[in-house]
Amino acid sequence: MNKDVLKLLDLSSDDIILILDTADRLKAERKSGKxxxxxxxxxxxxxFAKNSTRTRVSFEAGISQLGGHGIFLASxxxxxxxxEPIKDxxxxxxxxxxxxxxxxxxxxxxxxxxxxxxVPVINGLTDFEHPCQVLADLMTIREHRGRLGGLKACFIxxxxxxxxxxxxxxxxxxxxxxxxxxxxxxxxxxxxDFAKGVTGSxxxxxxxxxxxxxxxxxxxxxxxxxxxxxxxxxxxxxAFQGYQVNDSLLALANPGCMVQHCLPAHRGEEITEKxxxxxxxxxxxxxxxxxxxxxxxxxxLMKNS
Ligand code: CP
Ligand code: NVA
Numbered sequence: 069m070n071k072d073v074l075k076l077l078d079l080s081s082d083d084i085i086l087i088l089d090t091a092d093r094l095k096a097e098r099k100s101g102k103x104x105x106x107x108x109x110x111x112x113x114x115x116f117a118k119n120s121t122r123t124r125v126s127f128e129a130g131i132s133q134l135g136g137h138g139i140f141l142a143s144x145x146x147x148x149x150x151x152e153p154i155k156d157x158x159x160x161x162x163x164x165x166x167x168x169x170x171x172x173x174x175x176x177x178x179x180x181x182x183x184x185x186x187v188p189v190i191n192g193l194t195d196f197e198h199p200c201q202v203l204a205d206l207m208t209i210r211e212h213r214g215r216l217g218g219l220k221a222c223f224i225x226x227x228x229x230x231x232x233x234x235x236x237x238x239x240x241x242x243x244x245x246x247x248x249x250x251x252x253x254x255x256x257x258x259x260x261d262f263a264k265g266v267t268g269s270x271x272x273x274x275x276x277x278x279x280x281x282x283x284x285x286x287x288x289x290x291x292x293x294x295x296x297x298x299x300x301x302x303x304x305x306x307a308f309q310g311y312q313v314n315d316s317l318l319a320l321a322n323p324g325c326m327v328q329h330c331l332p333a334h335r336g337e338e339i340t341e342k343x344x345x346x347x348x349x350x351x352x353x354x355x356x357x358x359x360x361x362x363x364x365x366x367x368x369l370m371k372n373s
Contacts, residue, residue, distance in 0.1 A: 069368050071187040072182040073196040075175065075228035076236035077255055077262055084240055088207050090364035091357070097342050098133065098360070110136035110370050112194070113165040115157075117143035117172040118295045122331065123192045123200070126359040127169050134363060139165070143172070158184035162354030165188065166370050173296055188369035190362075195229055198255060198366065201330045202233035204357040206241055211357075212326055212350060222284035224248050224277050226304075227255035230290040232328050235259050235271070244270040250307045257284070276311065277317055284321040288315045288328045289338045305337070306307050313339045326350050 069083050074359045076084070085346045088309035097104055116124065127140035135210040143149050147337050148157055158181045161168050170178055182189040210216050221238040223231050235255060238245045238370040245263070254260070254273065263271040274280055281287060287356065291306040318325060327339075327347035331354075335341045344351065 071369070073199055073365050073369070074178055074182055074189065074191045076199045076202060076233050076240065077197070077259065079199075079236075079240065081240045081242075084206065084237065085342055087203055087361060087364050087368065088210060090367055091203075091207050091360040092211075094363045094367065095357075095360040104134055104363075104367070106134045106136075106367055106371060107373075108135040110134065110166040110190065110366075110373075111164065112136060112138045112366065113141060113168045114147065115141045115146070115168065115170040115172070116192075117148075117153045117170075118193065118305060120192070120232060122355055122358050123169075123171060127362055129191065130359050130363040131366060134366060136166070136366075140160055154181050156262055157181070158189075159186075162186040166373055167297040167366060167368050188373070189371070190365055191228060193226075195294070197233045197236075198330065199228060199233055199237070200358060202237040203365070205234070205288070205328050205330075205354055205359040206237055207357045208328065208350065208354040209326060210352065213285065218244075219285040220244045220246065220283055220322075221286050221288065222246045222280045223288045223290075224280060224313055225289045225308060226292055228255050228290060228294050230288070231255045232259040234288055235263050239269045239271060241268045244272075244285065246270075246272040246274070246280040246282075248274050248277040248311065250311060251275060252314045253307065255298065261296050278320055281317050281320040284325055285319065286326040286328060287313055287318065288319055290330055291332070291334050292337055308338070312337070313343055314345065315340070318343060328354050331355055 131138045162185045169190045169192045171192040175194045178191050223241045232255050292304045
């Protein structure tokens with residue numbers, strides 16, 4: 069493992085499998101009441117420049133279950149909100165804490181934080197990637213289907229942070245990936261270039277949801293307007309018509325196809341209420357697995373520190 073988890077593009081297939089195996093073990097230990105074998109008293113600083121329910125609570129609960137402590141820092145009410153450079157924040161927090169988690173806008177800010185931090189940095193979502201989310205998704209798919217390799221993942225909607233992480237994470241785990249996004253809303257070019265170079269797994273990028281969904285084993289979607297894009301909501305509502313996960317789309321997928329949604333969901337937009345509720349078991353397993361996967365990341369990054 070590298071020092072940090074900044075994007076799935078950086079992780080090797082072996083790193084991802086190690087995180088998933090560790091997450092399975094920590095989940096089993098928690099369910100059976102077994103104490104985790106982890107050095108006590110580790111401190112995690114959690115910087116948030118955007119809203120959060122799952123990431124905030126699962127990281128804070130996770131570090132506490134590992135015998136450590138989480139410190140919540142809203143950018144807006146820390147000195148970051150008054151313009152203190154991220155590289156100075158990195159050097160200060162590194163002197164107090166054993167790990168830093170950050171949710172912000174620019175990926176470059178996270179990369180800069182990691183460059184100047186002497187302790188591990190974890191990306192809790194940027195506009196570019198949401199690595200912890202897709203690691204939880206992969207854990208959930210493996211739990212439900214017993215494997216990842218050879219399955220077909222489909223994503224319908226906005227080629228955003230979640231979509232970028234799905235491309236990198238699923239292809240690195242030997243899954244085929246088929247993605248349908250409207251013109252102007254395709255994933256990041258760096259991620260598409262990575263996908264082009266992958267051999268062994270198949271990657272298809274299309275404007276047509278029906279092509280992407282055909283023969284899928286798992287269908288993903290995400291909101292049409294992500295955090296920070298609220299002013300574009302009306303324009304996006306129009307652009308994404310037809311890019312909804314509904315019964316007619318799922319009829320094209322393989323029988324027993326899973327549905328994954330990072331949450332929060334906008335029912336009636338990217339997913340229907342009916343499909344959401346029929347797949348709620350899988351979707352809330354996915355939300356739960358954020359806890360286990362992030363504990364695994366913290367375990368692997370801090371266990372020897
Ligand atoms: N999926 C996810 O990251 O949720 P939050 O925005 O609530 O953290
Ligand atoms: N794409 C969404 C994911 C939220 C967890 C956003 O960035 O707002």
